[in-house]
Amino acid sequence: MLNNNEDSFPILGIDYLQFYVGNAKQAAHYYKALGFAPVAFMGLETGTRDRVSWLVQQGEVRFVFTGALSPDSPIAEHVKEHGDGVHDVALRVPDAEEAYRVALSRGATSVHEPQVFEDEHGKLVKAAIATYGETIHSLVSRQDYSGVFFPGFQPLDDQGSDGFGIQHIDHVVGNVELGKMNEWVSFYERIMGFTELRHFSDEEISTEYSALMSKVVWDGNGKIKLPINEPAEGKRKSQIEEYLEYYRSPGVQHIAMATEDIVGTVEAMRTAGIEFLRVPGTYYEDVKQRVPQITDKIDALQRNGILADKDEDGYLLQIFTKPVQDRPTCFFEVIERHGAKGFGAGNFKALFESIEREQAARGNL
Numbered sequence: 062m063l064n065n066n067e068d069s070f071p072i073l074g075i076d077y078l079q080f081y082v083g084n085a086k087q088a089a090h091y092y093k094a095l096g097f098a099p100v101a102f103m104g105l106e107t108g109t110r111d112r113v114s115w116l117v118q119q120g121e122v123r124f125v126f127t128g129a130l131s132p133d134s135p136i137a138e139h140v141k142e143h144g145d146g147v148h149d150v151a152l153r154v155p156d157a158e159e160a161y162r163v164a165l166s167r168g169a170t171s172v173h174e175p176q177v178f179e180d181e182h183g184k185l186v187k188a189a190i191a192t193y194g195e196t197i198h199s200l201v202s203r204q205d206y207s208g209v210f211f212p213g214f215q216p217l218d219d220q221g222s223d224g225f226g227i228q229h230i231d232h233v234v235g236n237v238e239l240g241k242m243n244e245w246v247s248f249y250e251r252i253m254g255f256t257e258l259r260h261f262s263d264e265e266i267s268t269e270y271s272a273l274m275s276k277v278v279w280d281g282n283g284k285i286k287l288p289i290n291e292p293a294e295g296k297r298k299s300q301i302e303e304y305l306e307y308y309r310s311p312g313v314q315h316i317a318m319a320t321e322d323i324v325g326t327v328e329a330m331r332t333a334g335i336e337f338l339r340v341p342g343t344y345y346e347d348v349k350q351r352v353p354q355i356t357d358k359i360d361a362l363q364r365n366g367i368l369a370d371k372d373e374d375g376y377l378l379q380i381f382t383k384p385v386q387d388r389p390t391c392f393f394e395v396i397e398r399h400g401a402k403g404f405g406a407g408n409f410k411a412l413f414e415s416i417e418r419e420q421a422a423r424g425n426l
């Protein structure tokens with residue numbers, strides 16, 4: 062078993078997430094409500110004929126929204142099949158050609174061979190491999206590039222936003238089919254030398270009605286944490302099954318973004334129109350016993366519907382948005398960590414009951 066990913070498959074971080082969407086201009090605008098500012102653009106005005114991309118940024122988090130300009134585009138096909146969703150979880154690596162070569166030698170499927178992109182700001186190299194569903198991992202090395210993002214992108218004049226406090230991506234969660242979780246866990250172990258950070262017991266992640274299974278793989282230093290869910294047998298349709306039915310394949314379920322002031326971040330997002338899942342008021346009576354560290358901020362947490370959990374290393378605060386596109390597929394998490402390395406397992410039950418109320422409202426439970 063490969064364990065020394067530091068040596069064999071070094072990863073510097075998540076470079077960007079690219080969403081394929083029906084209308085990139087409007088998607089980029091929506092993300093202002095999550096505190097993101099548009100910073101670069103490519104499209105007809107910059108000489109690109111087949112697609113439009115908007116880059117938005119907050120802290121170290123970069124999202125690219127890409128839409129098609131013709132019906133025969135693979136982007137249009139992707140949107141027709143999946144609705145708006147994450148196409149690419151791009152990883153920044155020291156040497157994209159080497160990373161690609163190593164990945165393929167370990168059995169990864171090629172999506173794009175290494176290609177050099179150049180402009181007056183230097184050059185960068187990008188390759189891509191396939192992961193679950195139609196999702197890909199681009200491998201990007203950009204240490205010889207000083208431009209705003211990628212050759213072909215034009216910086217926007219108006220980059221004026223301090224954001225809402227989001228600093229970096231904490232984890233990116235994938236949903237895969239029943240029986241496929243372990244296959245994808247071993248994919249990341251085999252290809253990238255990741256190890257299993259933890260898995261969750263049945264008790265933790267089932268409600269009266271529905272259940273899922275989840276394992277987390279990571280790079281060993283915390284820059285990349287990828288939980289992978291699969292549905293489990295329950296009395297009703299699980300949230301993972303609902304996702305797979307509407308996304309029509311495995312894909313990215315949620316993206317957790319870290320802040321140091323979750324109350325401020327969430328208040329700004331809610332004021333801007335973002336909708337969050339709610340748990341019943343009774344949750345907060347119980348949480349004071351469970352996570353005593355938060356006693357002095359319980360009012361602000363309860364007012365905003367923010368959840369708390371603890372593990373042996375500390376505690377964390379977290380909240381989840383409702384799905385951010387028409388289909389009940391991708392959503393976001395905002396997380397503030399105080400030492401805790403977990404993912405909020407103590408909240409899963411309350412959360413899943415909340416998700417089930419939403420599913421029932423959609424006629425999908």
Ligand code: FE2
Binds near residue numbers: 234315
């Ligand atoms: Fe999460």
